[in-house]
Amino acid sequence: MAVTIKVNEEVFTPRQQAVLTAALDLLVENGDGLTMTAVARRASCSKETLYKWFGDRDGLLTATVQWQAAKVRMPQVTRTGLTAKTLRLSIEQFARDLLTVITGEVSITLNRTAVTHAAQEKDSLGIIVLENGPLAIRRRLKPILEAGRDARLLRFDSSEDAYRTFFGLVVRDVQIRLLLGDKSLTQSNVTDNIEADVKAATDQFFALYGAKVSNS
Amino acid sequence: MAVTIKVNEEVFTPRQQAVLTAALDLLVENGDGLTMTAVARRASCSKETLYKWFGDRDGLLTATVQWQAAKVRMPQVTRTGLTAKTLRLSIEQFARDLLTVITGEVSITLNRTAVTHAAQEKDSLGIIVLENGPLAIRRRLKPILEAGRDARLLRFDSSEDAYRTFFGLVVRDVQIRLLLGDKSLTQSNVTDNIEADVKAATDQFFALYGAKVSNS
DNA sequence: TAGCTGCCGTACCGTACGGTACGGTTCGAA
DNA sequence: TTCGAACCGTACCGTACGGTACGGCAGCTA
Structure with a gap:
């Protein structure tokens, strides 16, 4: 991976975070409503300060997305002993996390913003x-899948393919x-069905990649 | 389905189609580059005409997307006898069509445009x-899946679920x-792998929904 | 030839917004 | 108390763009 991006800490002061919060709120409320004037008013700060801190509108947008995206860290899955049962619970937890995240308002907003951005040669x-x-x-x-394979609980050639299939089974067209x-x-409508979808996706994943019980 | 939208013919004159082509080209070249002035210049027509024909910028955008999206009709799948073999070929063809469409430049542009639009309360x-x-x-x-079920070649409760799983297996995170x-x-990178992905997705779909050979 | 219609090209207007400048205020340091 | 840094609020500038107006031209009809 040649390109290294600023996933680094990039510490923001509390005041700056308040500004970013205001920016995010505006984005969620009205996708294209992120004008510098609106952010300044919402955050009770001056435009001059915005430009001083974030350079330009794109800098503010990037800082907002980056800061918020990094906050969407999903809870770590407890990776205990790795029995058939704990493996299944882990997979289910991943499916639940993934569905919960992508159906969230913030995630939808960030993805829309990024897609809009990508439509302008900016990636x-x-x-x-x-x-x-x-x-x-x-x-x-991936590490969990590979641990599952090592423990003869899963069966696949490429963990990359296994992951992408998992992604497809969980996300579908949602x-x-x-x-x-x-x-x-x-x-x-979606959140109510998450648990059922999680179970269905996990079942299907194990149907495809689970080690056959009656097999050498 | 309560909402009926204008998927109708909405005939455009050749001259108007030339304008829409220009608009689409601008969209593909530079997502946000669809200014009325740019379209008028590219299509060698006057802005006044644009407003007369399409009402406003949104009308032009809608006409462009609608006209183009309707053109992306994928080839009809020959639905012959419905043996195990033809069913599989049909499913593969659907997977191929779906992957080919969504990886196309036009489709990406239209989807980005629509997502951007959706970020502004416009759906x-x-x-x-x-x-x-x-x-x-x-x-x-769906009809083909259900025909497959009737012929005891497939096995599922909800054809809706079967379809969505198929979608997920094919599209994944692409x-x-x-x-x-x-x-x-x-x-x-993507188009080269389409055939392999089509086969893999179809295999997985039949693994999940194909009627077990040794059964009842 | 006169008149009408449809359209091109261009000029024009109003507004929204990115970006800058500046006066005024708070606050901490010396 | 004085100085300076940080920052708020507001006014301001330039530009891009949506939308409108209008002059001119080509083609059709009588």
């Missing part, structure tokens, strides 16, 4: 969102429909 | 894109990564 926001979303899950899931504003996916 | 473009993308596939795939501008997914 920095997309990279940040990817890095903190799918790729974060992948980094944490994310793209949410990003496109599909009204038939009410927030509650 | 019309999203509905159009959904209707002509995933939902079009669904409308055509679409969201493309929308976010993931550079590690070169165009060729």
Whole structure:
């Protein structure tokens, strides 16, 4: 990976975080409503300060997305002994985390913002969102999958393929429909079904990658 | 389905189609570059005409997306006898069509445009894109899945669930990564692997939903 | 030829917004 | 108490762009 991006700490003072919070709120409320004047008013700060701290509008946008995306760290999965049972619970937890994140209002907003940004030859926001979303899950899931394979509980050639299949089974068409504003996916409509979807996806994943019981 | 949208013919004169082509080209070249002045110049027409034909900028955008999305009709799948073999070929063809469409430059542009639009409380473009993308596939795939079930070649309770699983297995994380501008997914990088991905997805789909051979 | 229609090209207007400048205030340090 | 740094609020500038107006031209009809 040649490009290194600022996933670093990039510490913000409390006051700056208040500004970023205001910016995020504006983004969530009204995607294109992130004008410098609006942020300044919402955060009770001067535009001059915004430019001093973040350089320009793009800098503010990047700082907001980056800061927020990094906050969406999902709870660590307890990776105890690795029996068939704990492995399944871990997988389920990953599915639950993934679904919970992508259906959240903040995640939808960040993804929309990054997609909009990507439509203008700018990929920095997309990279940040990817890095903190799918790729974060992948980094944490892969070792567990491989541990499962080592323990003869799972069976696959490429852990990359296994991860991507898992992603597909869990996310299906939910994310793209949410990003496109599909009204038939009410927030509650989705969240109410998360548990069922988690179970279904996990079942399917084990059906595809679980070690056959009656097998050498 | 309560909402009926203008998927109708909405005939455009050749001259108007030339204008829409210019608009689409601008969208593809530079997502946010769709200014009325740019379209007028590219299409060698006057802004006055644009407003006369399409009402306002949003009308032009909608007409462009709608006209283009409707053109992305994928080839009809020959639905012959429905043996195990033809069913599999049909499923593979659907997977191939779906992957080919979503990885295309035009599709990426339309989806990005619609997502951007959806970030501004406007869902019309999203509905159009959904209707002509995933939902079009669904409308055509479901009958085949159900025919497969009737012929005891497939096994599932809900054809809706079966369709969505199929979608997930085929699309995985490809679409969201493309929308976010993931550079590690070169165009060729993806298209070269389509056949392998089609086969893998189809295999997995039949592993999950194919009727067990040694059963009842 | 006269007149009408449709359209091109260009000029124009109003506004929204990114970015800058500056006066005034608070507050901590010397 | 004085100085300076940080920052708020506001006014300001330039530009880009959506939308409108208008002059001119081509083509059709009578």
